[in-house]
Amino acid sequence: MESGSQELNAYRMLVREIYRRGLTCGAKLPPQEDLRQEIGFSHATLSRAMERLVADGVIQRKQRIGTVIRDPDAVDLSVWTVALLLNWDLGNVPSPFFSRLTCLLQQKLVAAGCQCRVYPHVNVTMEEPHRIADYVNLENDVEAGTVDAVLTPGSLADQDRMRLTERTIPVCFSTGWQLAACGCVIDAVAFARAAVESLEKQGAMRLGVVAAGYSRGYNSLYDESRLAVRNVPGGCVEFIEAGCIGIAGGRRAAEIVLDRPRAERPDALIVDDDHIALGLSQFFKLESDYAPPMAVLTHQAAPLTFALPVLHFELDDEELADRAVRLIIERLRHPELPDRVEWLAPRFAGSDADYSAAGTMDELEALSGTLV
Numbered sequence: 001m002e003s004g005s006q007e008l009n010a011y012r013m014l015v016r017e018i019y020r021r022g023l024t025c026g027a028k029l030p031p032q033e034d035l036r037q038e039i040g041f042s043h044a045t046l047s048r049a050m051e052r053l054v055a056d057g058v059i060q061r062k063q064r065i066g067t068v069i070r071d072p073d074a075v076d077l078s079v080w081t082v083a084l085l086l087n088w089d090l091g092n093v094p095s096p097f098f099s100r101l102t103c104l105l106q107q108k109l110v111a112a113g114c115q116c117r118v119y120p121h122v123n124v125t126m127e128e129p130h131r132i133a134d135y136v137n138l139e140n141d142v143e144a145g146t147v148d149a150v151l152t153p154g155s156l157a158d159q160d161r162m163r164l165t166e167r168t169i170p171v172c173f174s175t176g177w178q179l180a181a182c183g184c185v186i187d188a189v190a191f192a193r194a195a196v197e198s199l200e201k202q203g204a205m206r207l208g209v210v211a212a213g214y215s216r217g218y219n220s221l222y223d224e225s226r227l228a229v230r231n232v233p234g235g236c237v238e239f240i241e242a243g244c245i246g247i248a249g250g251r252r253a254a255e256i257v258l259d260r261p262r263a264e265r266p267d268a269l270i271v272d273d274d275h276i277a278l279g280l281s282q283f284f285k286l287e288s289d290y291a292p293p294m295a296v297l298t299h300q301a302a303p304l305t306f307a308l309p310v311l312h313f314e315l316d317d318e319e320l321a322d323r324a325v326r327l328i329i330e331r332l333r334h335p336e337l338p339d340r341v342e343w344l345a346p347r348f349a350g351s352d353a354d355y356s357a358a359g360t361m362d363e364l365e366a367l368s369g370t371l372v
Helices: 004-022 032-039 042-058 096-112 139-143 160-164 189-202 220-228 247-258 274-287 317-333 360-372
Strands: 059-062 066-069 079-086 113-118 149-152 172-176 185-186 207-213 238-242 268-271 294-299 309-316 341-344 346-351
Touching: 004 220, 004 317, 032 042, 042 059, 059 309, 079 096, 079 139, 096 113, 096 317, 113 160, 113 309, 149 317, 160 172, 185 317, 189 220, 189 268, 189 294, 207 220, 207 247, 207 274, 207 294, 220 238, 238 247, 247 274, 268 274, 317 341
Parallel strands: 079 113, 079 149, 149 172, 172 185, 185 341, 207 238, 207 268, 268 294, 294 309
Antiparallel strands: 059 066, 309 346
């Protein structure tokens, strides 16, 4: 005997058939027997699914005409369950940006009508893309057929993405992962080029790119910065590893720089995490008179005040989440669509005119404990 989940599966398949055929208001749906032979399911299951489409206002039955499309956009999105992946375990949030973005994604999925199921990560690494097996219960739910799509603000191994896609489970990214195949991705290339250009105008030739760690997926910022200074006489770029995201990472990077003779320090810095930049600027101001210009990827929704002047390149987190959710819903309806990446470039939002007050090192340590 077929279960209620089969009725939901039939509903989803009928919806996808409507979109695949490009059927609009007034268009005629093929006879039920033809649909059954094409997409499977028993007569009883298919009939119940079609009755639900009638109740939702997607189709209507007309005497002597058959079944016609009434409103293809009236589909009940609650039949879809989207897996939202957390890139950290519940006791270790690496950055306020990730928690803020995840909340936005969850809110927008629910507002669109989808079911949203959150999967925490059990083994976060910066070096490698994450795997399905790293997320609590995700493997079991994929095998059980209770996940219809995957949305991640981080990375996912390509072999796992392909495996999900083969099961008609679309995967979308809302992330800084530059190797993403589909989704809305922070445009690190645009940020690097704009940052290098702005700092060069201030006379900087030796640049330092500061990030938690280097990986090909996340730090094309470093590679693109190197390309951007190729034609600048004497221009060069080095990578400075902070070791972790957050204020503590900024302090570590600042110590690395200040351990060098002044003549060997970078003229300016490019920083892709605003909380690393917060730690950098505080430590520089409290511990030295070294005050390099900094181009920082900041966030429109959560502006920070820095201890040194900063060139702000603001990211619209709301738009990042909006676009990713639109893409995942589009692929739930049209799983046959090719992958597409929408790049979201940070917008230059000006520079700080004045120095802000820096706290003591004890205050910085206390702040680090809440914002790392």
